[in-house]
Amino acid sequence: MLIRNVEVEGYAPADVRIGADGRISEIGRHLAGESQVDGGGGALLPGLHDHHVHLMALAADAASVHVGPADVRTPDGFAQALRSGSPGEWVRAVGYHESVAGNLDRSALDAIVADRPVRVQHRSGAMWFLNTAALRAAGLDGDGRLWREDERLRHLIPPVRLDLAALGRRAARLGVTGFTNADPRPASGLRRTLSVLPQRLTVMGVDSPDKIMLDDATLPTPGELAAVVREVRPRPVAVHCVTRVQLLVTLLAVQEAGPVTGDRVEHGAVIPAETVPWIRRLGLTVVTQPHFPVERGRQYATEVPPDDHPLYRCRSLAEADIPLAAGTDAPYGTDDPWAVMRAAVGREDGEGVTPEAALGFFLGTPEQPARARRLSVGAPADLCLLHVPLREALHVLSAETVRAVYVGGRQIAP
Missing domain, CATH: 3.20.20.140 (Metal-dependent hydrolases)
Known part of the structure; x- marks a missing residue:
């Protein structure tokens, strides 16, 4: 693959050839070969x-109810978030901080939701709070505050999709x-x-x-x-x-x-x-x-x-x-x-x-x-091609400048 007309290490226009082994094989100007990608003058960076x-927690986060300070600002909003969904189904809430609704334990959660199992993760990731229904379903007892118990909970609580x-x-x-x-x-x-x-x-x-x-x-x-x-x-x-x-x-x-x-x-x-x-x-x-x-x-x-x-x-x-x-x-x-x-x-x-x-x-x-990695011959072709030159990208520092992404020379985005 040949990527033409890009900025590399501040130099433009440059061409970058990627070999069949997924590594950069050549960097130069006016390289011979069919142009497969025209970079349009954008910066080509290491990915x-x-x-x-x-x-795994990040993937689970996408299927969870968000109850952090940026998402829920009052105890009423917290309660409303926990009550969302179908009765009887598990609620997995994440990002909680005491500034939202104070300290939590099983009693505090029972007062909000008693008809379904609820587990709430603290923003730190270190603490889970479970209501009585969740403790019962998991075969656990106690005050509903579980510190660094992710490994045990993994085997006791239904996984999220x-x-x-x-x-x-x-x-x-x-x-x-x-x-x-x-x-x-x-x-x-x-x-x-x-x-x-x-x-x-x-x-x-x-x-x-x-x-x-x-x-x-x-x-x-x-x-x-x-x-x-x-x-x-x-x-x-x-x-x-x-x-x-x-x-x-x-x-x-x-x-x-x-x-x-x-x-x-x-x-x-x-x-x-x-x-x-x-x-x-x-x-x-x-x-x-x-x-x-x-x-x-x-x-x-x-x-x-x-x-x-x-x-x-x-x-x-x-x-x-x-x-x-x-x-x-x-x-x-x-x-x-x-x-x-x-x-x-x-x-x-x-x-x-x-x-x-x-x-x-x-x-x-x-x-x-x-x-910091640099683009060099022999390096893996794990690359991030931007829409704009590096100077402009540094000014905005935004994913909106990302045009295409490659791992081992294979395009994975867009």
């Missing part, structure tokens, strides 16, 4: 890679050619289930790195975590860190176990300034969500101590030469990488970055998420 996403093909098509339209699935304990056969997606796939725990989940309530000592890290070696680890204490334990543990290339801090929600040089010395990559302070700014302002701000650092990490990449964390945030880029640029807390840097957050490989 975007979402470095932290939860694909998942349309992974639709997920893959939407991601392709957004310019995404690869995912790193970040579930802490991937279900058996997950890679096979996700193989219907047209994108390239990395599954943490099956592929490198290994995900390590931390919660403050069950936080190991640095020595205990170091022992876990040693068991994983020589593979790198990706450690979930959303609080100050989680980060400190992680840094101590990695220091004790010895860092390896590819070790990652996932999220990095709270990174005290004094730990930034430490992160750099250990050679850790931070895979963050720069859009969360924009999406959740009101809640963070009231819930997070001032000493922990700014949250989800970007600019200060980049200026300290810490490798930095981004993931959407969908469905717990937007699934649109371009929206994440816009948020990263528009941050009002001093942590904003340039449009070029924001785009680079999604151009790395799963192994080196912070090293």
Whole structure:
């Protein structure tokens, strides 16, 4: 395949030939051969890679009732959302935050809906709330608050209908050619289930790195975590860190176990300034969500101590030469990488970055998420063709600029 008249690395017009092996075989001007695609002067980029996403939860999200602060603003609206659907059928609600209708448990949910099983997931993804009908149907008891019980609930609660093909098509339209699935304990056969997606796939725990989940309530000592890290070696680890204490334990543990290339801090929600040089010395990559302070700014302002701000650092990490990449964390945030880029640029807390840097957050490989790929001979032809030159695309940072997307030279969008 020959893609003509595109902008490559700022140079235009250029032609790009893709070989039968799905790799770029030639880049130049006026290449001989029949033109199959006229790029119209638009930029040809490496395809975007979402470095932290939860694909099964994202597919289930599409079949769920959305009850987050952006969707439901009052207790009455929350109740109305839960009462939607046919009587007796399961209701799966997602994105809940206490600002909508206060703290939930089985009694609170029973007062709203008692005639059908209801399960509500907290915005964090860590907590499920079940009403009495749902607990009874699942053979469970208790107050209806289940913390980190996804694996058990998977076997007790009827699954929702998942349309992974639709997920893959939407991601392709957004310019995404690869995912790193970040579930802490991937279900058996997950890679096979996700193989219907047209994108390239990395599954943490099956592929490198290994995900390590931390919660403050069950936080190991640095020595205990170091022992876990040693068991994983020589593979790198990706450690979930959303609080100050989680980060400190992680840094101590990695220091004790010895860092390896590819070790990652996932999220990095709270990174005290004094730990930034430490992160750099250990050679850790931070895979963050720069859009969360924009999406959740009101809640963070009231819930997070001032000493922990700014949250989800970007600019200060980049200026300290810490490798930095981004993931959407969908469905717990937007699934649109371009929206994440816009948020990263528009941050009002001093942590904003340039449009070029924001785009680079999604151009790395799963192994080196912070090293932006470049179009070069021999590289896989995982490509995102834009309608416009790069300069214009950086100005708007919108999926509306995406014209066509290729994985291994095969077009997957539109």
